[in-house]
Amino acid sequence: MSFADAFLSNRSQSNELRSLSPWSFRDEGTVIKGTTCYSDFSSNDYLNLSRHPVLIDRAYEAMRRFGMGSTGSRLLSGDYDLYHELEHALSTLYGGREVLVFNSGYHVNTGVISALMKPGDVIFADRLVHASIVDGIRLSGARLFRFRHNDMSHLADLLARERRRFKDALIVTESVFSMDGDVAPLGEMADMKDRYHARLMVDDAHAVGIYGENGTGWVENAGLCDRVELITATFGKALGGFGAYVVCDEIYKSFFINASRPFIFSTALPLPVVAWNLAVTEMLPSLKEPRKILLENTIFMRDRLLTAGAQVTGESHILPVMTGTNDRAVALAGFLRGKGFLVYPVRYPTVPKGQARIRLSLTSGHTRPVLEACSHVIAEFISLLPKE
Numbered sequence: 001m002s003f004a005d006a007f008l009s010n011r012s013q014s015n016e017l018r019s020l021s022p023w024s025f026r027d028e029g030t031v032i033k034g035t036t037c038y039s040d041f042s043s044n045d046y047l048n049l050s051r052h053p054v055l056i057d058r059a060y061e062a063m064r065r066f067g068m069g070s071t072g073s074r075l076l077s078g079d080y081d082l083y084h085e086l087e088h089a090l091s092t093l094y095g096g097r098e099v100l101v102f103n104s105g106y107h108v109n110t111g112v113i114s115a116l117m118k119p120g121d122v123i124f125a126d127r128l129v130h131a132s133i134v135d136g137i138r139l140s141g142a143r144l145f146r147f148r149h150n151d152m153s154h155l156a157d158l159l160a161r162e163r164r165r166f167k168d169a170l171i172v173t174e175s176v177f178s179m180d181g182d183v184a185p186l187g188e189m190a191d192m193k194d195r196y197h198a199r200l201m202v203d204d205a206h207a208v209g210i211y212g213e214n215g216t217g218w219v220e221n222a223g224l225c226d227r228v229e230l231i232t233a234t235f236g237k238a239l240g241g242f243g244a245y246v247v248c249d250e251i252y253k254s255f256f257i258n259a260s261r262p263f264i265f266s267t268a269l270p271l272p273v274v275a276w277n278l279a280v281t282e283m284l285p286s287l288k289e290p291r292k293i294l295l296e297n298t299i300f301m302r303d304r305l306l307t308a309g310a311q312v313t314g315e316s317h318i319l320p321v322m323t324g325t326n327d328r329a330v331a332l333a334g335f336l337r338g339k340g341f342l343v344y345p346v347r348y349p350t351v352p353k354g355q356a357r358i359r360l361s362l363t364s365g366h367t368r369p370v371l372e373a374c375s376h377v378i379a380e381f382i383s384l385l386p387k388e
């Protein structure tokens, strides 16, 4: 049996085999498959921007003018004024810090960490950081220490014990965590990186668009834009586009242009995508109303779920409802789907054993009746569980 065969049959036996299952259409908190329509609690389109008419017009305009492909990497034929306008607009939102656009969040996280850190350096990363961060660390060859999720005393211990044996040090975390919906204590981390002469990198993927006065994310919300050496964020989630960027100092920007392999060796984003990203960046500070609705939806839904007896964690628009076992997470997701609500179970090994859950992604497009109805279905499921 080949390695691929063995791998697949292994996954199949442990009920962990994944496959693709396409949707037909998605808009305003609703998703359609064939003739079935669901209320969508699964997408990252937190502000319902992915089909915004103004953004569509701007992308369309760029499509007419430039066509689709950018025809080369940015160091060759793929660099255009529009790219620089985008970086300038982002820079303004981040108080004048430099910005470099990458092709995706995966590119930026792997590209930044692998360029900056080397064998002989050390990286301290939250145990739950995204795979793109883990892969960047692996590529870098630096030594990795993982601290328990959001556990600052564990991080402090590791820094005290390990930091001085290595040359450069980097502390890496997400801001809002995608599977737990909780938020890293960024202020404490910024103090610690100063004390231990380390750099701090924060991945704002699930917070950009949603938090902060300008809507740039949790780092802005925490008032730390000047103290976090590297902020990364994606256009692919709340911003409804595609691509990503790093906020950094000028010298790092020049360095990444020269040394970051995912930046150098990949065709630049299509111009319609860059135009979309620029338009949404210009729009960001004014999106106060959808941000407010999303936060109100979050408070409302959390309250309903707690009243229903659900075990809800986190402090953001991502609401994990804990189920304990994998089987129960699958059962609850199936129960919800049967009643017209799309959610996905999150199981071991994505989360630790015994901490399976479903993950409700709230958006500003969810209406109160839809939230109410969804919480009723979850309450019904809980009432049907055998008493412990």
Ligand SMILES: *Cc1c(COP(=O)(O)O)cnc(C)c1O
Residues within 6 Å of the ligand: 104, 105, 106, 107, 109, 130, 132, 174, 178, 203, 205, 206, 234, 235, 236, 243, 244
């Ligand atoms: C989605 C995600 C990424 C990857 O971003 P893409 O633009 O989708 O490649 C990186 N980090 C985190 C925390 C994410 O959730």
